[in-house]
Amino acid sequence: MAASYVERLEERVSSGMSPACVGIDPRPERLPAGVAPGRSAAERIVAFVREVLPSIARRAPVVKPNIAFFEALGADGWRAYEEVCRLARAGGLLVIGDVKRGDIGSTAAAYARAHFAHADALTVNPYLGTDAIEPFLAACREAGRAIYVLVRTSNPGAAMFQSLRDTRGHTVAEVVARAVDRWGEDTASPGGFASVGAVVGATRADELLALRRAMPRAPLLIPGVGAQGGRITDLRAAFDGRGFGAVVNQSRAMLECFEPGDPDWRDRIDAALDAFHAELQDLLRDRAATTANPHP
């Protein structure tokens, strides 16, 4: 089997890249005005992504297209999503399909087949339990793919159900985290991390340590930095001393960091990506300096 998603991610971080994930949430009205003017929204999105991918690929290992913004454009948007995933992988990037699917077994199998055709890793929703996750696990075990299970999301309403406490005092998010740990058994990379990971919002840094303990081998996908209020400096517990264990995502702060009419939008994206890289490198240096144990 070729190197798995987690192995390839660890290779890139080992060779000096930051564990940065660039979210692709394209809104037509926020695209640079000069990119493919007069074409359809879906075509303009593909043209924009095609133009920024080399810049991203020099600075970050992973992109995360959010399929909702493509679905908003119907079948043409769906085709654009497929093309964005294809271009990113052809350019050497790993792709997390942010699809948040979750359904009963036979339907989950259809989703897994549909979405692993385009992405190396997927986000999935745990509400339906193990049989909704199983078809995705099969692809993790057999084809080197990975999933990030929603555990503790970054949005204000997340506490409503995720922070309910069970009779033993554990939050629902913690119970899901322990399931993530079990689902990932037998999928560990040489670096010690499993192919079954978790989404934990940066806005919940106060819960990060407890969740990390419940799922020590789970690679984390951490959204919520920047516009949503999470701070990179609060994310030390996500990483081990080698910088393995998580990717931090930023979407709008990267690919909407300019006004649509700004002719210097390429430079602004490069500067935003460089600043993101520098912040993550600071965090990892800090993490490495304060741990004797290379594994969390």
Next chain:
Amino acid sequence: MAASYVERLEERVSSGMSPACVGIDPRPERLPAGVAPGRSAAERIVAFVREVLPSIARRAPVVKPNIAFFEALGADGWRAYEEVCRLARAGGLLVIGDVKRGDIGSTAAAYARAHFAHADALTVNPYLGTDAIEPFLAACREAGRAIYVLVRTSNPGAAMFQSLRDTRGHTVAEVVARAVDRWGEDTASPGGFASVGAVVGATRADELLALRRAMPRAPLLIPGVGAQGGRITDLRAAFDGRGFGAVVNQSRAMLECFEPGDPDWRDRIDAALDAFHAELQDLLRDRAATTANPHP
């Protein structure tokens, strides 16, 4: 505003239709061999659905295309989903888009925009809390649409998280059910039911009464009858004395009730639809006979 989804559903049930929902989960290998042979899988699906829709529309008020089976065919499948929804609505059917979406606010807004373009009602996942639901609620309040929130699903693994008990002894599903009740405030139809409903699996008939009490105004979407083991005769608590309050879904037992090579597949579907109608009418007669109170 034109009549809402819930009002139109109640009209159809009042005029003698059964509260039946026909699930459209098309698998190419299970289509009748004689339908559009040699064409693409997506084209064959559309041709099959086009042919069965009049039969369905004479017997049932609602269809529920499950988008996973369309996504499995990529962008062509997505286009087929749009076409199936369009054909069903043009044929007088109500359409529940079984999409189970759920994401943070701005992304949920993109999903709501994307999917209410094709369907009268949608299934949504509650794990992310209120702000993930809010953009869908706006369409319920302002445009007569409806949502069915996953509360207690029909699959074997559902208990894993949905049946966790909180410190007050309520299951997660019951907590979600109470949220469904609140979300539906101010959306009640003249018949007394809200535009915010819930998915409750027929395999969990033992929990149906408690969930109904937690959300007395919520229209229910009940899957899990037939292949999954749920029985229609166990579903009395879902309905009021008028037959309002729920739709029962069957998918494979309707549209895969024949072998692909069977030349009489049309007759078999008609017979399956007729039997489904008769079973539901028996249930509703039984329900009406045993209640003095027309409202649950």
